[in-house]
Structures are given as C-alpha cells and as structure tokens.
Amino acid sequence: MVLTHKYKSLTILGSGLAASLLGFESHATAFDTCPSKAYLFQANPVKVYGVNLVTGSTSLLQGDTGLNANINGVGFDFDGRYIYGYDTTNKRIVRLGKDFQAEILNTSGLPTDHTFYVGDVYESVYYLYRKGKGLFTIDLTPLESDSSSVLTVNRVTTRAVVNLTDFAFHPSDGKLYGIDNNSGALYSFDASTGQETYIGDTGETGTFGAGYFDVDGYYYVSRNQDGQIYRIDLSPGNATNISNGIVPAVKFADGPNSNQNDGARCANAPVIDEDSNIDFGDAPTTYQTKLADNGPRHELDGSTWLGDSAPDGDQDGRANNLADDETGIDDENGVGFVTAIEPGLDSIVRVNASTSGYLSAWFDWNQDGDFADDGEQVFADQQLDAGNNDLIFTVDAAAFIGTTWSRFRFSQQTGLDYFGGSTSGEVEDHEVAVTGEGLSVRYYPSATDYATVAYEDNWPYTADYDMNDVVVSYRITEILRDDNVVKSKIEGHLGAVGASYHNGFAIRLKGLNRTDVDAATTRLIKNDVQAESSGLEAISNEAIFIISEDTSEYKLESCEFHRTLMSCAKEDVQLNFTLHVNIVDGTDTTSLMAMPYDPFIFATPGYYHGEGYFQPGRKWEVHLPNYEPTEQFDADMFSGLGRDVSNAATVPTSRQQKTYRGLY
Structure with a gap:
C-alpha cells in the first residue's frame, strides 16, 4: 500500500x-x-x-x-x-x-x-x-x-x-x-x-x-x-x-x-528465527561449528543441497553432541568416500549434488582440531554438475593415522572458507578414518627444495651453449608401501625460455611401463587447473609424461624470451605444474629408475628446429648427461650432423648425444 x-x-x-x-x-x-x-x-x-x-x-x-x-x-x-x-x-x-x-x-x-x-x-x-x-x-x-x-x-x-x-x-x-x-x-x-x-x-x-x-x-x-x-x-x-x-x-x-x-535492527532479537531455514555443520566445536564462533552456515534456497533430499533448518551448529543427521531429516548423505584415505596417496570421494554449483572441502590432516593448516583444503570452488561427481584428492603425506574430521560446503557462491555464512547450499561435516600401515615417503631433492635443470636446444651444433633455452625447477615425492613405489608426485615450474626454437618438456619414468600407470586417477594440473590429459604419452610403451608440448607458449607478447633478458627478468612464472602419477596396484617397481627420473626436452612437432632437418618433432631430444634417449628418438637423423660423435652401436650410453669434447 x-x-x-x-x-x-x-x-x-x-x-x-x-x-x-x-x-x-x-x-x-x-x-x-x-x-x-x-x-x-x-x-x-x-x-x-x-x-x-x-x-x-x-x-x-x-x-x-x-x-x-x-x-x-x-x-x-x-x-x-x-x-x-x-x-x-x-x-x-x-x-x-x-x-x-x-x-x-x-x-x-x-x-x-x-x-x-x-x-x-x-x-x-x-x-x-x-x-x-x-x-x-x-x-x-x-x-x-x-x-x-x-x-x-x-x-x-x-x-x-x-x-x-x-x-x-x-x-x-x-x-x-x-x-x-x-x-x-x-x-x-x-x-x-x-x-x-x-x-x-x-x-x-x-x-x-x-x-x-x-x-x-x-x-x-x-x-x-x-x-x-x-x-x-x-x-x-x-x-x-x-x-x-x-x-x-x-x-x-x-x-x-x-x-x-x-x-x-531490533537489537533485542536473536539473529536466528525459531523457524530457521539455515543449515549448520556438526563437527566438534574446535572446528568453528557454532554461530558464536562464526561457524559455517548456509541459507536454504530450495534448490542447492548435497544428497538426495534438501536439508532441514538448524538453530545452530550441533557440535557432534547430537549430530544433525540424528535430528529432523537425515540430510548428511551427500558425500561418500569410495576409496581408503591414506597419507600421500590419492583418494576418490563421490559427491551427490542437487544442481550445479561449487564445492569446497577441508580435512584436518594433523588432527589438531581445526581446518586452518596449510594443505588442509583439498577442493576450492570445484564445479559440480547435478548428480554424482567422482572427485580425486591427494591426502597430505604427513597426515596422521587415525580418526579425524572433514568439512564439505556446496553453494552457488565461490570463495567460501571453512567458516562464515553463505546465501545458498549446504554444509556437511564427516568423521573419517586415515589408514596407512607400511607407508613411507621419500623426496628429491627434499620436501621443500627444488632441483633445477637447464637445457641447450642447439644440439648437435655448439654455437651458443648459453644453457637457458629451457629451464625447469621441480621436486619429487615418492610414496612407498613396503618399499614399493605406489605413487609419485612431481611438482615444479617453468623457470625460463631463452630459445627461438619451439621445445617441449617431458619426464620419463624409466623402468615403468605406460600400462603400469593408473590412468583413471593419474592427473596433470597446470596453473591450478586440471588438464584434460595427464600427459601420459600414448605412442610410447614407457611411462613418459608430456608436461608442455611447447614451452614457447609461455612467452609474453612484450618479451622476446621468458625470464632471460634483464628487461623481462621480473616476469611472473607462467607455468606451474603438479603431476600425480598413481601406479596400478600390485605393480613391481623395483626396476623404476631413481629420482630425479629422466627430464628432457624435445622438438615441438610441426616447427623448424635447426639446420639439417626440417621438423623433427619427437625424433629430436636432449636429456641430462649420460641418459640415453627414449624410444621416440631417431639417432640416424643426426648422424654426421654438427659435432655429434655418438653412435648407439659403438659408443657407450655415457657418450651418447655428446660432442667429441663431451658437451651435451
């Protein structure tokens, strides 16, 4: 009126x-x-x-x-x-x-x-x-x-x-x-x-x-x-x-x-009505579950929830003294753990969503009663489709064995933390068991440091051995069960590209066959986005992962090269990557080569790569000293070119792809 x-x-x-x-x-x-x-x-x-x-x-x-x-x-x-x-x-x-x-x-x-x-x-x-x-x-x-x-x-x-x-x-x-x-x-x-x-x-x-x-x-x-x-x-x-x-x-x-x-506002009123249409969590109070602690809560919008039924409204977080699924509707059924949760390994969780939206999730890996530590958020604004979504996450290698808590928040909003309000969706807190008898971890070069490899792409010629054509820093974490490698995580970044030629970067795990790799859970993440392919090379029998088909893609338009010239030395890193390699259960990895494995560069297919050959593609490779080429390398293509003195038939592996002075 x-x-x-x-x-x-x-x-x-x-x-x-x-x-x-x-x-x-x-x-x-x-x-x-x-x-x-x-x-x-x-x-x-x-x-x-x-x-x-x-x-x-x-x-x-x-x-x-x-x-x-x-x-x-x-x-x-x-x-x-x-x-x-x-x-x-x-x-x-x-x-x-x-x-x-x-x-x-x-x-x-x-x-x-x-x-x-x-x-x-x-x-x-x-x-x-x-x-x-x-x-x-x-x-x-x-x-x-x-x-x-x-x-x-x-x-x-x-x-x-x-x-x-x-x-x-x-x-x-x-x-x-x-x-x-x-x-x-x-x-x-x-x-x-x-x-x-x-x-x-x-x-x-x-x-x-x-x-x-x-x-x-x-x-x-x-x-x-x-x-x-x-x-x-x-x-x-x-x-x-x-x-x-x-x-x-x-x-x-x-x-x-x-x-x-x-x-x-009427200051004498509580902020929650008796007929609340807000969903709260129900983990113990140390996880900021209560409203007084700014606990997670979602206003029920009638369309966004986890599981097969919409949640009921809560007056406050129940803090596990009377779990939410024990009062009103059993609405804590949207998250199911498909595989075991073991330190350092990948696990699959099935999340059922009523509609499309965004999921964020946390695990208390060190069992200290909160989700605030580094590495405890496993999903951030993961987009879900309506229905079942099978998601892969990596358990922290230092996760404690025993019972702990997880928190899943689904909403139409992005940027949610493990606490605070949301205008839509649902929060589910789940108690989980972390198992892992016989597991151990080893690192290269260490848990926090990186090894750097630098490549010259002029071979078999030696005109400009400046060793900055492709520079990559990376580290490796291996998870072993009873001394057998069951997973390898390789993470790093592209440090520099100083080449005019187009080069790709790959890593070979010699001693491991392509069929030994669990293709369903192995994945490659670039700049925090999972790539469509894990990079596992289909044309090779060995386990070879293509991290980048063409490192030149990461040059900025304003710079001729990437992070090699003084004028462009302050460029931000353009490629960060994490490769999760999961090995098929029961595979014997005793023949797997030792870390740092075999990182190498190759000629990007379809591009000129020097005098004496037109577009060599994967037939051209440069490896670390004393590492032999992969099965895709064509030694005959380079015979007699430049300063190469290698001969697979008569020269030891330690001298392959070298000049007479030992340059590589």
Whole structure:
C-alpha cells in the first residue's frame, strides 16, 4: 500500500533551525514484533531490503516508501516498534512501520544547515550525529498519544570528532558504538554527554554505512564498498578482551554493496528465527561449528543441497553432541568416500549434488582440531554438475593415522572458507578414518627444495651453449608401501625460455611401463587447473609424461624470451605444474629408475628446429648427461650432423648425444 500524504505545513526558520507542523490523514502501522531481520536502506529514492545477518542474503521489502527521497540515520524503536530515519533530501524526520511507508513527523529545532547520516533509537529517544556538528536527541514519547505531536530536537553536545557513517546502541550497556571510517578504530559514546572513548583497532577500514547489534551483544557492520558484513564481539562474556582493546572485525558474511547505505535492527532479537531455514555443520566445536564462533552456515534456497533430499533448518551448529543427521531429516548423505584415505596417496570421494554449483572441502590432516593448516583444503570452488561427481584428492603425506574430521560446503557462491555464512547450499561435516600401515615417503631433492635443470636446444651444433633455452625447477615425492613405489608426485615450474626454437618438456619414468600407470586417477594440473590429459604419452610403451608440448607458449607478447633478458627478468612464472602419477596396484617397481627420473626436452612437432632437418618433432631430444634417449628418438637423423660423435652401436650410453669434447 502506498500512502498519499496530504498535509498543511507551517515552517518557522531561524538560527539554522526549522519547525515543521504537518497534518496527516494516514499514518505508518507499527511492527507486530521485534523482528530478527536487519533492515538496509539504500539508494535515492530509498529502497528497503531485509538482510539475514547470519548468511548475508538480502530481499527487497519495499521499493516505494512513498517518498522520492533518501532516508538515512535509521534506527529501530523497541518500545513503539517503528523505524525512525532522516530524510536527507528534504531535511526532515520520518518513521516507517511494517509496510515500510514513510510518515513525515513534525519537529522543532531540527538543523537546516546540514544533514544527518548517523542515527539510532534507544528507550524511545532518537539520536542523530554529525561530525563537526554534534550529537542530537529527539524524545519520541509524545507520539504514543498523538502522532501529529511536534517533536523537539535537542543538541546534547557540539563535540563530534569521530568520522562515523553509522552507530548503534548496545542492548546491555546502553552505550553507542561506531567505527571511525578512516582509521578502523572502534569507539563507544556516552549517550548522555556524547563523550567518545577509544576501545581498540578493528583491523578494517572503509565506509561502514550500516551497523546493528543482536541480543547477545555482537556488533555487525556492513561496508558500503563491497557489502561485506563484519562482526565484532562486544558481548558481556568478552569483557576482558574489550578492556584490552582486542576487538577485531571478523568477516561474517557477504551482503550487497551501495554508496548510500544505512541499517536498522531490533537489537533485542536473536539473529536466528525459531523457524530457521539455515543449515549448520556438526563437527566438534574446535572446528568453528557454532554461530558464536562464526561457524559455517548456509541459507536454504530450495534448490542447492548435497544428497538426495534438501536439508532441514538448524538453530545452530550441533557440535557432534547430537549430530544433525540424528535430528529432523537425515540430510548428511551427500558425500561418500569410495576409496581408503591414506597419507600421500590419492583418494576418490563421490559427491551427490542437487544442481550445479561449487564445492569446497577441508580435512584436518594433523588432527589438531581445526581446518586452518596449510594443505588442509583439498577442493576450492570445484564445479559440480547435478548428480554424482567422482572427485580425486591427494591426502597430505604427513597426515596422521587415525580418526579425524572433514568439512564439505556446496553453494552457488565461490570463495567460501571453512567458516562464515553463505546465501545458498549446504554444509556437511564427516568423521573419517586415515589408514596407512607400511607407508613411507621419500623426496628429491627434499620436501621443500627444488632441483633445477637447464637445457641447450642447439644440439648437435655448439654455437651458443648459453644453457637457458629451457629451464625447469621441480621436486619429487615418492610414496612407498613396503618399499614399493605406489605413487609419485612431481611438482615444479617453468623457470625460463631463452630459445627461438619451439621445445617441449617431458619426464620419463624409466623402468615403468605406460600400462603400469593408473590412468583413471593419474592427473596433470597446470596453473591450478586440471588438464584434460595427464600427459601420459600414448605412442610410447614407457611411462613418459608430456608436461608442455611447447614451452614457447609461455612467452609474453612484450618479451622476446621468458625470464632471460634483464628487461623481462621480473616476469611472473607462467607455468606451474603438479603431476600425480598413481601406479596400478600390485605393480613391481623395483626396476623404476631413481629420482630425479629422466627430464628432457624435445622438438615441438610441426616447427623448424635447426639446420639439417626440417621438423623433427619427437625424433629430436636432449636429456641430462649420460641418459640415453627414449624410444621416440631417431639417432640416424643426426648422424654426421654438427659435432655429434655418438653412435648407439659403438659408443657407450655415457657418450651418447655428446660432442667429441663431451658437451651435451
């Protein structure tokens, strides 16, 4: 319903103040209850949104308040159950009820030389603040008997030095709280004097245009620039930290951004309704499961969930004292572990999704009660299709044997952490067992260092042995069961490309056949994206993996070469790779060559690669010293060219592909 205001007005101006007398035929209708939802006022003309602070979801409640104006400085009056605000366009006070139609109020003494953007209501008094102008109050009790009463505006103090864009009353201590936008400092304000008190640094800056409290004393602020909602623990139970200035603003959810933003909420209400439509986790409390710990939660959107049925709503994380699948609907059935979970090895998990969306997942590998350690996130925004999705992940090589916890979050949002709110989807926490008797790990050159190989691509000629045509750094992790290699992980990056010729880079695991490789789980990841192929060369009987068919692809247009010239030396690495080689169960790997295996370069097929041959492709290779070529190499093609003196029939392997001086 849109109210049409017909009124007569008498305005008396003087000393920068105004008195407006207005007569109405209709008035706003009070809210029925103290609602848990927060209200966000945005834009000009103003639009009113409902905000779920727990998840960050928003919905438009009113697109037409009956005013062609912006309303700011809003606050909820718990006693009268109205929202009060300041009309910044026409410089007047308004109130809104449950239909969000603006009713203009009569006032006396309201300044006309400036506007207000900061306000809140407490015990039937409306407080307004403007930096450099002061703190003002308006007693609202006359409206209880006569909605046309003239409300008197009083200035409490002229002191107003903190740069605020909103503040809010704490439901317990009766003080106002707000964040200085420039410094991120949190202040409290004495409502009777306006005196500010510095509390501490929140660690966040920006225009915090909307601020709200909940009944437990948590302070929520919404930043205009990005819509992010932060929470500050100002609850009575956190008094020690507050007195010591420890008041960090913790990201709580993602909301809407706006350049004109203000918020109001009934601070005496909990943030979750009794008929909650929010899904929480149920791992032990150390995993940040509870809302008080900013635990993971998803607003049920009716279409995005894990398993064969939509989850039911929870009041809070159950922290495994009464698991979620033991109350209401058994909705913890969307994740199934297909294979054993063993340190250093790959495992398969089957995730059933109701629709397409994004999955993120974590495992507590070191069993320390959290998901915060490096390597504990195994999926980040993994895109799922509707139905079953079989996903491969690598168990941390240092994972402890025993029982631990995992967390899976499925949503239409990306960038979720193991905590915090989401506007859609579901969270499932699962207890898992890590097994692995007889497993051991070995590294080359070490668990943290890299070995570097540098190649010259001019062979069999020796014109420019600068050894920078292809430079690669890599390391290897082997997982062994009873001294037999069951998996090898090779990770590295392309360090430089100083060649005019086109060269590929590959790694041979001599002693291992292509059929010994588990093709279903072996995979190659380039720049954090899984490649369509693992790189296992189909034309070879040996296990040879093509990491890059053409390293020249990673040269930037602005540079003739990649990371070899001073002018381009500060280029970022363009190729990072991780190769997971899983070996078929039961394969005897005693004949597998020792690390560092056999990394080599080859001529990219279809390109010229030097005098004496046109496009040699895979028939041309350069290996490390004393490593013989692969089965794809053609020795006859190079016989008599350049400085080559190798002869497979008469020269030992140690002299193959060398000049008479031993250059390679």
